[in-house]
Amino acid sequence: MTRAWWRDAVVYEVYVRSFADSDGDGLGDLAGIRERLPYIVDLGADAIWLTPFYPSPMRDAGYDVADYRDVDPRFGSLAEFDRLLATAHGLGLRVFVDIVPNHTSSEHPWFREALADPASPRRHWYMFRPPRPDGSPPNDWKSVFGGSAWTFDAASGDYYLHLFDSSQPDLNWRNPAVHAEFLSILRFWLDRGVDGFRIDVAHALYKDPKLRDGDQHGWDRDEVFDVWREWREVIDSYDDRSLVGEVFLYDMDRVGKYVGRTRLQQAFNFSVAKTPFDAAAFRATIRKSLEVFVRPGTSPTWVLSNHDLIRHATRYGGGERGVRRGRAATALLLALPGSPYLYQGEELGLEQSDVPPEARQDPTWFRSGEVGRDGCRTPMPWTSTAPGYGFTTGPPWLPFDAQAKTRNVEAEVASEESTLSFYRRALAARRALLPSLRREVSWPAAPDDCVVVSRATRAGRSFVAAMNAAGSARVVQLTGSAEVLLSSAERPVVDAGSVTVPPESTVWLRV
């Protein structure tokens, strides 16, 4: 038995397009990431998740894959991928790659073949259906990005299904050939040495077989568990690899069905990101998460931000207050058993950028007119120097906004008070504590607007994390004398048997 490294791993999401550009084309790339890996090591992450770098027409930022076994030349090459992987491993970082099994790009040779020849076996790799008698789409499903989930193929007279953009036709997972193909793709990357996969849209591969009207009801189906069992068998035939699913559901009991010994090791817990900055709401989310995900074969994940969500500093109110609350929430979640999934830039306290309409790239914007997700995808500011901020020497694919002047790596490394310095302290403290911490979480009595969790240490002490969500200080009673291990804001005042936690902040104590 190998150690389940993923159980408490801190995973850092590298949004490949926006991390570091080595060749001046304004788009991040694998060589840029390789050069910046020491930054991620210094931050204190255990693993990285790389968003898609496969050949793609980039209609959905690379989540429209045209070849699952190669690297888009804009990002590098397979040789460059191998170098990145070797460097990461040499630094002790594990690497998850993104895999997109729900749909391909419409430019994928499989789909081109399916379109070109309706009699070809490839046709059954996708979801083609005839119109209703009045010529309208087969059902009323809506694309996640807006508009109908069906696009008409005039040549054949059929529609094809796409839960996302029309350039992302859905695969037909009721076809065994699709299963076999993806198992082979998994092996391709596992043989290269990747440590695991982040599975895109892991809940929606199977649709209601009758394709009944009623949006989305048919998407989260038990049949998909067979796929995760098959994938798990492949994963388990290698050493020490892991699967984490993007199960975009808010019903934690349901998300819990996707994980376990014969399914995925982990699934993203989006309920955490949905939780407002409120003590009762956090208590409820955390309690439920621990109930569902603390069990053999899986472990909880703690997700505040990613490349699809509004950055949490903004969700929590924005400005210095939003950043302060973000630090408090992060410190609370880092104290719990399980894996925090961090999103690049949150460690700088980045807020959602305001991307002007003419610069937007997200298909959501084009399909629905909603602002879309570009604001959380703007490039990493590495230095204080405009216009490229150390990210690129060329025109960045999405523009920087004013916050890059002050919230950047160079400026924050130089300040003890910065969010980056706080993340480094927190992750270092967590790593040092982890071996001594038991997994069970208890809930000492606490003021209503505080969240206080406690874990026993093997040395017979306890580790307490106390978040005060109120706008003024709160006194939390302790069972003994305490030593402060970390604070997300001003240093708390510790008395015999109590601690005064500053407003909107979290403290870690050894009691």
Ligand code: GLC
């Ligand atoms: C996932 C990705 C998102 C993408 C979508 C379609 O939700 O995280 O960025 O647009 O799947 O692939």
